[in-house]
Amino acid sequence: MELFSQTHAGQYKRKYGNRGRILLKCPDQPGIVAAVSQFLFSHGANIIESSQYSSDPSGGTFFLRIEFDCPDFAGRLAEMRTEFESAAAPFKMEWKITSVTELKKTAIFVSKEPHCLLELLWAWQSGDIVADLAIVISNHENCRKIVESLGIPFYHIPASKENRQEAEEKQQQLLLQYEIELIILARYMQILTKKFTAAHPNRIINIHHSFLPAFVGARPYERAYERGVKLIGATSHYVTDELDEGPIIEQDIERVTHHDHVDDLKRIGRSIERSVLSRAVKWHLEDRILTDGNKTVVFS
């Protein structure tokens, strides 16, 4: 099979060469949209998509995401960033302006179960997910062949409770070397240290195999079976230093019945995990997620 990803990447860059995004959050007050849209208009930009949210119109936080087409965007980007600083300051905005064609450098961490990795690889090859998929890191060897067959470097770093610190140092080195901006834990079954998670705030996306906050921690399918639930789920979230307590990005469920034993729950669950993680990753890559304390604002 030809590498769809390469064809897609080329088409994508040609199609979206002038496409940019503004993301911001700031204290809510009148005039924000007027200021930002006036700024864009002054550059001849056309707003393609705009989403906003206020946690509380009288004194909360305002969130904005705008996608726009701007003539000669690549040439103009640096200047726009400088200029936007002045517009942003009086509103105390946290903001960024990005180019849609600057693909995010991404690493996938995986352990033995390959279903989430395979789904991401497939979505990437078919152009559903647009990223610079730089490396895959695993504490097992079994996925090497499929990863390398797609031209992606595969690193085997043994990891367990015993060598956690050493393993993370090797991982960290690779992340620096490849300038990784997003880490996807695609069923990576090792717990990360606080040092590691603190180094990548809102840049590590995990898939947990339950509808959180039910079944935090280990063996969620076994515990779901024990409890006799009629729905099982999966949750994708940013990783923080509290296990399974980070901001939730996406969740989904499937029905199960008394006929479904633990193995069935795992089989059904794999399908949920695949789609939930894919959606969360896609939204992150498209700059659709802003964090609001321990919650997410998802402009999907």
Place this chain on the structure above:
Amino acid sequence: MELFSQTHAGQYKRKYGNRGRILLKCPDQPGIVAAVSQFLFSHGANIIESSQYSSDPSGGTFFLRIEFDCPDFAGRLAEMRTEFESAAAPFKMEWKITSVTELKKTAIFVSKEPHCLLELLWAWQSGDIVADLAIVISNHENCRKIVESLGIPFYHIPASKENRQEAEEKQQQLLLQYEIELIILARYMQILTKKFTAAHPNRIINIHHSFLPAFVGARPYERAYERGVKLIGATSHYVTDELDEGPIIEQDIERVTHHDHVDDLKRIGRSIERSVLSRAVKWHLEDRILTDGNKTVVFS
């Protein structure tokens, strides 16, 4: 049971006294959002919610819905409308500015099956749907008691193929008398004339008991059963002069199996019809629906 609707209506008016909405569509071009948001800012208005859509950024139609809070909105509304005319003209906007507390005068048409009517009444009583529910018109008597017990006038107008024109004249007279702005066909089983539908463009919402375009016309559950489908659905749409061909607002489905005979499909279907029609009506009342040819843009 006390009439929740009255309590809710009072609370609602106090809470949203300064809340307004702008809805517009016009040819897409840069500067629209800047102009509208500058207009709102000049009146001290704070944007609460904003949604936009462009059918095609290079030359399509642009759709915008903004909900805002504006100090002394009631006093200022007439002036704002006059002033917005100047902002709107160069963009060739079709637009309206509405006050959230001017409830839409609404009529429900119903035949013998009461489930959709009862759902709407319940949603209205509990404050989920906010409307000035002015009249219920039926070609049967069986729902009179429940309607009148809520203080809503009930009109029995016999209607059938034979007296269609005469019945519609009586209906039309009531619609004028009560200044009705929205007609809900809550399983009203009579076909309307072209004259009637043409008099209320995008103001008649119907619930059809299939996932259109499957099973247009009569007896959809029977035909779904014959075809052996594994999903049944319902569709809410604006009524045009082509039967079941108007712009679709909302659809939903439920799973069925070989065990479900026609009566089961009808029972399951009633539940879908109730929720689909409710959502469509809620969105219309909140000015969340704009039409784009024979399609809808729903800012839900």
Place this chain on the structure above:
Amino acid sequence: MELFSQTHAGQYKRKYGNRGRILLKCPDQPGIVAAVSQFLFSHGANIIESSQYSSDPSGGTFFLRIEFDCPDFAGRLAEMRTEFESAAAPFKMEWKITSVTELKKTAIFVSKEPHCLLELLWAWQSGDIVADLAIVISNHENCRKIVESLGIPFYHIPASKENRQEAEEKQQQLLLQYEIELIILARYMQILTKKFTAAHPNRIINIHHSFLPAFVGARPYERAYERGVKLIGATSHYVTDELDEGPIIEQDIERVTHHDHVDDLKRIGRSIERSVLSRAVKWHLEDRILTDGNKTVVFS
């Protein structure tokens, strides 16, 4: 509106006069189905629907539900029960044979929020739920009118932490007087004593407003909002002496977004609660639920 329930009840009894059900559980072993189906055949009965489940074919528990039509069933029922005792003994079956037309005497407990009560009343009136709806008991007065208008006795028994025992004694007296077989807690917001729950094992159905085991206990919507979940749910379960820990019968969820504040979650949740409780009650009334330890086997 005429009382559909009365029409439906009459039709139902005429249609299903010869319809019976066998429910049983016993240690799994070969020959159970052969023995039961031979028993039914010897009475000229035709099996209409049959469902079975084994928790573990090598030494687990076997569950069976059969619905059958038997000529002169009413006349034959007592004899069948006596005779089945001999078939059941060697298999150590727990079993019952019921007549579909012996409607279960049912009580609904409700507090102030009427949405679940109204849904049950509607389902009962329209024939979707077939029960002998004997009484409604509430610690508030606000639902009296709608209940009494349907000809159902309504009892107001004030209940709070302070008078729990006294209130339960009054409730218990009514349950005895009306020979109640099923108690539905339709958003009844008082905690029941162990004495009360122990007196009605697998005969009290509750609706909890979260997807258990997430958000056990009070204020689940508030806590769901705080956690930032993307799905909210409801769970119907049999009540045991451990709060929200009884066997789960049915669960469902709806999607929510960052736009949905606590009030929105409650509004969306009401719709889930209504359908989840209705389904659980329907299945119980149709003898479709068997318990397996703290889980349910639902032959839906």
Place this chain on the structure above:
Amino acid sequence: MELFSQTHAGQYKRKYGNRGRILLKCPDQPGIVAAVSQFLFSHGANIIESSQYSSDPSGGTFFLRIEFDCPDFAGRLAEMRTEFESAAAPFKMEWKITSVTELKKTAIFVSKEPHCLLELLWAWQSGDIVADLAIVISNHENCRKIVESLGIPFYHIPASKENRQEAEEKQQQLLLQYEIELIILARYMQILTKKFTAAHPNRIINIHHSFLPAFVGARPYERAYERGVKLIGATSHYVTDELDEGPIIEQDIERVTHHDHVDDLKRIGRSIERSVLSRAVKWHLEDRILTDGNKTVVFS
């Protein structure tokens, strides 16, 4: 990646060596279940799972599927088949007794879009689908590499309107050579002749990219976009000589909005097609599907 399928196949055969299935349909009458269960009991078999359905208890067709464990099943199978003939004759049963470990010889037909093929390969490798995946036939070359890397023969047979008969003759020859029992059209975009479909009744499973009967025929996503539907779907069905009119096995849908253009519908649709086809194939392979005229009885 190691070939999971091989490990799984071995485990599967060891685990289910004594597992068999009876499938039958016949005119409904009392005594069928008694006869079949007595037959199984006389062989010492334990019923693991049993599902039945009657299209109409008074004179319709009765459908039964039983999964059982029988000591020394392989040795006993031929004898059981002979003996069952006598039990079946008085009831005019169409029936078969199968061994769970006789995997069905399966061919996949695919055109250019690989997503359904890849999903099936993945499900097969991971043991979710248990089949003897004998060959893949395509009118394109692009999937050869992935198929052959799994050790499955890949045949490229150019096919178009012009050479339909010639192509089908080559396909037919391969199907005979490999003794194929199931043909899966995994987005195979050629129309089959009546001769071909008639040769494989209820043995060709297709995935159509709409919720049938909406959008029969070509370009369903384009037509769904034009109609402005709010749900798109996919349908898996047995192929008959009427295009898209065969018995429906499974359907599913996803929500779409006005934001989704044709390309988005196709992307979202791919995900639905994958899961719908997988489920249909899994059920067929597990002998869970019986046909009832132009409908299916699915004992899932």
